[in-house]
Amino acid sequence: MGLLQSLAVSIRFQIEATCGPARVGKLITPHGEVETPVFMPVGTLASVKGVPQDVLEELGVQILLGNTYHLYLRPGIEQIRKLGGLHGFMAWPRAILTDSGGFQVFSLNDLRKVTEEGVTFRSHLDGSSHCFSPESAMEAQIGLGADIIMAFDECTEYPADGDRARASMELTLRWAERSRRHFEEHKQEVPWGISRQGKQVLRFAQDDNPKEMGGGATQALFGIVQGGMDPQLRKESAERTIETGFPGYAIGGLSVGEPRALTREIVEATIEHLPADKPRYLMGVGTPEEIVEYANLGIDMMDCVLPTRAARHGLLFTSEGKVSIKQARYAADQGPLDPNCGCRVCTRYSRAYLRHLYASNEVLAQVLNTVHNLSFYLDTMRAVRHSIGLGKRACSLSGAWSRPKP
RNA sequence: GCACAGGUGGGUGAGUGGUUAAAGCCGGCAGACUGUAAAUCUGCUCCUCCUUGCGAGGUACGAAGGUUCGAAUCCUUCCCUGUGCA
Secondary structure (H helix, E strand, O other): OOOOOOOOOOOEEEEEEEEOOEEEEEEEEOOEEEEEOEEEEEOOOOOEOOEOHHHHHHHOOOEEEEEHHHHHHOOOHHHHHHOOHHHHHHOOOOEEEEEOOHHHHHHOHHHEEEOOOOEEEEOOOOOOEEEEOHHHHHHHHHHHOOOEEEOOOOOOOOOOOHHHHHHHHHHHHHHHHHHHHHHHHHOOEOOOOEOOOOOEOOHHHHHHOHHHHOOOOEOEEEEEEOOOOOHHHHHHHHHHHHHHOOOOEEEOOOOOOOOHHHHHHHHHHHHOOOOOOOOEEEOOOOOHHHHHHHHHOOOOEEEEOHHHHHHHOOEEEEOOEEEEOOOHHHOOOOOEOOOOOOOOOOOOOEHHHHHHHHHOOOHHHHHHHHHHHHHHHHHHHHHHHHHHHOOOOOOOOOHHHOOOOO
16 A cells, blocks of 8 residues: 555544453544544535534534535535535534435435446536545535544445345445545645635634644545445445555444344444554444434434434434434423423423423424534433443443333 | 304315215334345225125214215204304
């Protein structure tokens, strides 16, 4: 691998304590430190649906996800680049990770065609035709300017037979190589992000971390391990992705409809082949109990639409289990959503009010529900870091998660 | 009092002789949601029974009668509601 220089300063990962396979650490990015294990809320369209950026900051969100495919279609990469990159555009001073669009190869099943070169998509917005290749996905992500960007991969569907899983894995490996090559040749400094007034608004990065990152930090490109549900393929995918060389590794292709026990099995089978000193990112996971479980297994980063989407659908996660706030039983319930939660929603509003907002289709229902769910997830991860830091295996905020509902 | 228009399941509202226990929507109940085509989607929602099935009975479209093989749908009377005129 001597041909390609190793990356200039992009991110650094420090492990501070471990407990078995679990670890707590710091991911130092051009836009601040991220304490790991971390849960990353999903903000596909440069927005965590329903929650303003300042509220996200107050909740303690340290890193957000954005999506290349969606932002490419609207408002367009060039537009965002001109407006200060994703950070400047959405006025988010902390870290951002963009997904490459690889997942849309999977989820937009009916609207795409995969070839060696890349993927031809039909826009879900207007039906227009677009191509994504490893190179163009890198170009787009360089334009967006997130701190961490992802290799362009193919998320293997489930179920997939052995031949299909291997072929898909091989394709992802070739795309990983192309992604890295293109990125190395074209990578740029992460834009600080410029506000409307022309001032630098991203003071956190500027003031608190200038020496760490030297102000000239580049983006970091992570590789993605595929291999379907076959531990052998996973091993091979991990080893060969590592050979290509990335500052962090993601486990992709899970949470695609397989049984949960299998997800865990594959995570364990994959994780043992990933380097201990690099961040490990499990993509698309999971429920509150799952994120705890995976942190215990040594996963450092996770993201999932579940807390935000479920919130908009009236499903709330609490220390006492799931609460479907839409139910009429809460119509006169004056109690807090979660008596053990200190979030701004639980300390201020009643279940009856939240239920009313939901039933009335008020936008505020989505806002408050999302704030609570994110708060619950972030609290859970804080507790996990605390426990692992103390050398204890983390446990879920409540046993409710592992108990069957009464 | 007269003239029109109406009275349908928890609400609203289709249906004007037979595949109608009765569309759709709302409400109610249950469920799904895991790198966001998702403020979305899926069931169920008269009663009883069972072998839970495009199952068997029973009720049901203001009330009571009638016509008809068959009526929410046609006729008669009554009750009620809205609008207009006195």
